[in-house]
Amino acid sequence: MKNCLLYLSCHLIWILNPSLGLAQHPDSLYKYYQQDVLARDSTSIQIYATYTISQINHRHTSSAQFLDSLEQMCAVSSWPKANGIFLRVKARFYDVSGNMDKALHFYNLAIDTLRMAGPNYANLSTALIGAGFVLLNTGLHKESLQTIKEAYHFAKQTRHSKNKWLALNFFGDYYYYSAFKQEQFDSALYYYLKTDSLMEEDQMSGYFKADNDLGLADVYRRLGNEKLSEKYWKRALEEAERNNNYGVIYALYVDKAEVFQEKKQFEKALELKLKAYEYVQASGYFEFIARANQHLYETYKSLGDYEHALDYYERYIAAQDSMNKHEALVRYAELQAKYESQKKEKEIVRLRNENLLQTKNSLIGLALLAGLLVGFIAWHNRKLHRKNTELKRKNREILLAQLKGQNLERKRMATELHDNLNTKIAAIRWQLEAVTPSVSEKAQSILTKTLELVDDVYGDVRLISHNLMPEKVEAMGLIHALENLLTQLKQNNKINFELVVNTKPDFQFASLTYHLYNIIFEMINNILKHAQADNGWISISALDDNILLTVSDDGVGFDIAEMTSGYGIRNITSRLENINGKWNIESSPGKGTKFFIEIPKID
DSSP states (O other): OHHHHHHHHHHHHHHHOGGGOTTOOHHHHHHHHHHOHHHHHHHHHHHHHHHHHHHHHTTOTTHHHHHHHHHHHHHTOOOTTHHHHHHHHHHHHHHHHTOHHHHHHHHHHHHHHHHHHOSOOHHHHHHHHHHHHHHHHTTOHHHHHHHHHHHHHHHHHHTOHHHHHHHHHHHHHHHHOGGGTOOOHHHHHHHHHHHHHHHHHTTOOSHHHHHHHHHHHHHHHHTTOHHHHHHHHHHHHHHHHHTTOHHHHHHHHHHHHHHHHHTTOHHHHHHHHHHHHHHHHHHTOHHHHHHHHHHHHHHHHHHTOHHHHHHHHHHHHHHHHHTTHHHHHHHHHHHHHHHHHHHHHHHHHHHHHHHHHHHHOOOHHHHHHHHHHHHHHHHHHHHHHHHHHHHHHHHHHHHHHHHHHHHHHHHHHHHIIIIIIHHHHHHHHHHHHHHGGGSOHHHHHHHHHHHHHHHHHHHHHHHHHHHTOHHHHHHHOHHHHHHHHHHHHHHHOSOEEEEEEESOTTOOOGGGHHHHHHHHHHHHHHIIIIIOOSEEEEEEEEETTEEEEEEEEOSOOOOGGGOOOOHHHHHHHHHHHHTTOEEEEEEOTTSOEEEEEEEEOOO
8 A cells, every 4th residue: 555655646746746847757756756755755745635635625526535545645654744734634624524623623733733843834824724714614703813813924934825815815804894893994905905916926816816806896895986896896706707616706796795785775685695695505615505594594584584584594503503613612612721731731841851950960060150141141131121122212202302393393384374474465465455446457357366366375375374283183183183174175176085984982193193184184185186086085093003094096096107206205205204104005097096004103
């Protein structure tokens, strides 16, 4: 059996790895196979595992046989990661079969085994991704998020493109879907766009591309941009239909149906959900089928059709039971308890070994020297830590002082504009009005137009001086000040601006209030001057210790490669550099412009 497996692996290497050369016959590859045991094992097992996963994902009847063969290969392998890879593939087998309990069990065994095997951590990243999605489907959302974050860390470390896409797309879903109680649509958009950018770099298509386009369609719909939503929805549908990705097609129809459901347009919602149900049955994915039954139950119940509602509710319960979700939750709790217990046992063993080592060590002088060295290092580290803390504090104080000084200067400028320049403009206007009756009819026409221009200048100077008053903005608060500004703009401009705020009611912008206001004011000014837009959007949210700001419009856009550092861009860049902010821009001709800005809080 062992020789048969080795020979079969050689055939797979020959078929699936063109880098070895098509001219090589499996007999010659078998000799190559015997040269380096470790290289032989790692190559053959990786390829055979990949092929087995493909069989499992396509639900071929031969999946179990391939899994048995992989187990035998790994059992005789000298490669440390072999058993971990087999456990990961076995977990995927139960995952696809809809047995969440066994899937979670084998994913956790795989994770523990691959951790112990050490670098490279690409396979550990894949196992964590699988476990994260099983935790998600069993309702452990926070635990799922932490697991996927760890998977993303190892995916970046090992440059595993597929796992990076999956993790980033998951983050987008986490901030989008109401089930996770987040609904931070600008954050969801950020992760979906980041995933899309990476996929474009890797020239990715197929299931993952269609799934991410679905996310973009959903989040643009929630942000009120129906044009972009429909664009990505159609693109996702075309990609999914081309590759028979029934799970994505199901999600496309059911997500759109949920919007109609929220609007209480239950007939339209039912039509889309029934269409989605056809595709979810074809997908054969148990988790999606369970969700589809739940969706139809809710819509039929809303329509008062309790006979159909009961039918689909019973199907939903049966599907949930078949996936052993309750057992998976119990198993996860047991695993957590065992993990904590094992950590304590290992710590006890470690301490015992240290005590034995110290007891047996006759070189007391060396031990003392080592202790002194450790003490010196610890003292030095504490000293460095204190210095770093003090340096950060001083930098923050300097930045706050700079901001205070800038505010004082702006206040002086605002006073000069209001008290001096505006007074002089008013005087000019009065003198022109006094001259008007005594001049010719033609001159009166010119004076009338001149007076209109003087009025415009007077109004502009008043608006600028008003917006330069830091204490007014800070007294009103950023959000109230922005709402007041947008109200003024709506009275004087054709562009409709909307403000979306995703922060807690008691969130404080503190010393950044006026600077954020001015950055947004500058960007609005750019839209008014250059965008030729009908609509503009300002979105403000907070994530950890950062403030996220998105300003977008549906105007003419431009080619970023041809972007020049105009006065507005220089102003924005300068303001952001002063407060350690970062920015990015997305635009193309005819498709509007989006600014993404991230600013750390300083107090």
